[in-house]
Amino acid sequence: MKKSTLSIFASLMTFGSLMAQPFIAVTAPATSSANGTSGLRAPNGTVAHTVMRGQYFVPASELSSLSATVQSFGFVLTNGVNAAANGTLTIYLQNTPATSYTNGTTWTTGGMTQVYSGTYNIPVVPTATTIDFPLSTTFTYSPGQGINVAYEYTAAVTSASAAIYTAYSGPSTQGATGASSTIAAPALGTTAFRPLFRFGAVNTVTNDIGVTFITSPQVIATRVSTTHAVMAEIRNNSNATLNNVGVGLGVTGAVTHTAALIVPSLASGASTMVTFTPYSYASTLTGVANISVSVLSDQNNANNLASISQTINCNGQASGPDVGGALFGNGIGYNTGQGILSNKMRFQAAATLTSIAVAISTPTSNLGNNMYAVVSNSVGTIIGTTGTVTIANANLTTYTSFTMAAPLALNANEDYYIGVAQPSNAVGYFPVASFTSATNQVPPQTLFSQPIAGGAPVAQNSSLGFLGIKPMFQGTCTATSVGLTEVKNNIVNLSLYPNPAKDFLTVSIANAENTSIDVINALGQVVLTVKNATETNTINTANLAKGVYFVTVSNGQQKSTQKLVIEK
Numbered sequence: 001m002k003k004s005t006l007s008i009f010a011s012l013m014t015f016g017s018l019m020a021q022p023f024i025a026v027t028a029p030a031t032s033s034a035n036g037t038s039g040l041r042a043p044n045g046t047v048a049h050t051v052m053r054g055q056y057f058v059p060a061s062e063l064s065s066l067s068a069t070v071q072s073f074g075f076v077l078t079n080g081v082n083a084a085a086n087g088t089l090t091i092y093l094q095n096t097p098a099t100s101y102t103n104g105t106t107w108t109t110g111g112m113t114q115v116y117s118g119t120y121n122i123p124v125v126p127t128a129t130t131i132d133f134p135l136s137t138t139f140t141y142s143p144g145q146g147i148n149v150a151y152e153y154t155a156a157v158t159s160a161s162a163a164i165y166t167a168y169s170g171p172s173t174q175g176a177t178g179a180s181s182t183i184a185a186p187a188l189g190t191t192a193f194r195p196l197f198r199f200g201a202v203n204t205v206t207n208d209i210g211v212t213f214i215t216s217p218q219v220i221a222t223r224v225s226t227t228h229a230v231m232a233e234i235r236n237n238s239n240a241t242l243n244n245v246g247v248g249l250g251v252t253g254a255v256t257h258t259a260a261l262i263v264p265s266l267a268s269g270a271s272t273m274v275t276f277t278p279y280s281y282a283s284t285l286t287g288v289a290n291i292s293v294s295v296l297s298d299q300n301n302a303n304n305l306a307s308i309s310q311t312i313n314c315n316g317q318a319s320g321p322d323v324g325g326a327l328f329g330n331g332i333g334y335n336t337g338q339g340i341l342s343n344k345m346r347f348q349a350a351a352t353l354t355s356i357a358v359a360i361s362t363p364t365s366n367l368g369n370n371m372y373a374v375v376s377n378s379v380g381t382i383i384g385t386t387g388t389v390t391i392a393n394a395n396l397t398t399y400t401s402f403t404m405a406a407p408l409a410l411n412a413n414e415d416y417y418i419g420v421a422q423p424s425n426a427v428g429y430f431p432v433a434s435f436t437s438a439t440n441q442v443p444p445q446t447l448f449s450q451p452i453a454g455g456a457p458v459a460q461n462s463s464l465g466f467l468g469i470k471p472m473f474q475g476t477c478t479a480t481s482v483g484l485t486e487v488k489n490n491i492v493n494l495s496l497y498p499n500p501a502k503d504f505l506t507v508s509i510a511n512a513e514n515t516s517i518d519v520i521n522a523l524g525q526v527v528l529t530v531k532n533a534t535e536t537n538t539i540n541t542a543n544l545a546k547g548v549y550f551v552t553v554s555n556g557q558q559k560s561t562q563k564l565v566i567e568k
Helices: 484-488
Strands: 003-005 023-028 036-038 051-058 069-079 086-096 113-121 129-140 146-157 164-169 175-180 189-191 193-195 197-202 209-214 219-221 231-236 242-253 257-266 271-275 287-295 305-313 331-333 339-345 351-360 370-376 382-385 398-410 416-422 432-435 447-450 469-473 495-497 504-508 516-520 526-530 536-540 547-554 559-566
Touching: 023 069, 036 193, 069 086, 069 113, 086 129, 129 197, 209 242, 209 287, 209 305, 231 242, 231 257, 242 547, 242 559, 257 271, 287 547, 339 370, 339 469, 351 370, 351 416, 370 398, 382 398, 416 447, 416 469, 504 547, 516 536, 526 536
Parallel strands: 003 331, 219 305
Antiparallel strands: 023 197, 036 164, 051 146, 051 175, 069 129, 069 164, 069 197, 086 113, 086 146, 113 129, 164 193, 175 189, 209 231, 231 271, 242 257, 242 287, 287 305, 331 432, 339 416, 339 447, 351 398, 351 432, 351 469, 370 382, 370 416, 495 504, 504 536, 516 526, 516 547, 547 559
């Protein structure tokens, strides 16, 4: 269970340095996998952490993109200290064929290579940052193996506040750590929670474009959004500038749309936001649209595609996915503190907000605690609130409706922060369920915190996920809804087999009279066409490059599109 304690002074982590070329740092695990924070598993700068030791195992699965020669080691911090703090840090690394942690709770560096020993000036920043230590001895990594990491720290200058590290708990994260204010060799205790580590090496990749994230809301209300322009971040992970970078958009399901564009030039390590041509929703539409943004095949195809599913409905809109109770175990909050958690949103049409649905996380520690929903304007001034809800069993693992004290008129195309206020409490609790997507990194500038009385919103680390918060708007969509099933049955029960495909593809069509088939690449170019299609059509795909395509079937009046993946 993710229990993330937030500070109103924490801010968004910027990851541009992770991809800076020609030097590149591989984060283990990937930043999108981070699911918490820790102030106890790396030097935090306080007097209670005068001496600390930590030893951990990093599995090979987190190091697949690491080159053989490692030149630096580092940490990802959620925030630094509030005054100068420093000491001596010594770092050890070791290749290991093991698949899990094996060193127990005995401090040992036997067989390990000391790669760094020097001063660690803990960053004096209230925001998130990264820090890397150039290795005094380069470390030769054995691809396909894991790495044992050990480090010890002895403080010289301490701070009143603690540095907090971005951390991860999951498979193969075992380790041991210990700290003391007085003992030179503190005892170690086991832990399944470790900081994110950075391994820096020379980047040898000459052609790697990645799709970092898609910014579209994953629940969209036709009451306030009848047109939509998909935006996505594209990053050049190569060691040189790349020109004429092609990017494609495909939308299937309840809505079908394709678009393509060219990024004229993208410098090494740079990223850019792209905006595709907009498309429209019928005001009566309900269903699910599948949105994919992709680039052409290159040296690293693992990051060539980002996808989200977008639930289309009448009245509710949300940044994150529309999910059920199985994922409500991940809660975030202020522990015993207080503050506001909010999602930044804007809407295409003016509308009246009547209630806010909030996903309450599963833990029973939430029971008996109070919450209320709030709406702030673009500068963080609270402009609307709901009544207070005391969390009961019926609220756990479900969306709870918080009704506005008075209906609130929102303007079109203005930023609002819509969220919940958590008052302070003697018993810590983490009430708001947060969700992450396996196929799409959470965009930055999504989750924000504020003081409980309002104030400037501060962006939080995107690893915390999407808040389960869904504003609900007044009004009805009165015409007959067109759902996903109805869209798919326009001509077509269209099926593709196999998918992914290699050398051939079978396209099966119901009601195939006067139909044609187009296979479209990620740039929107038609690469194969079949005229006068039949109910069963075999297409030779052996000459198609590996990547994402879209198969469109049309009879001149109606059409249907599905995504196709070509593997080699």
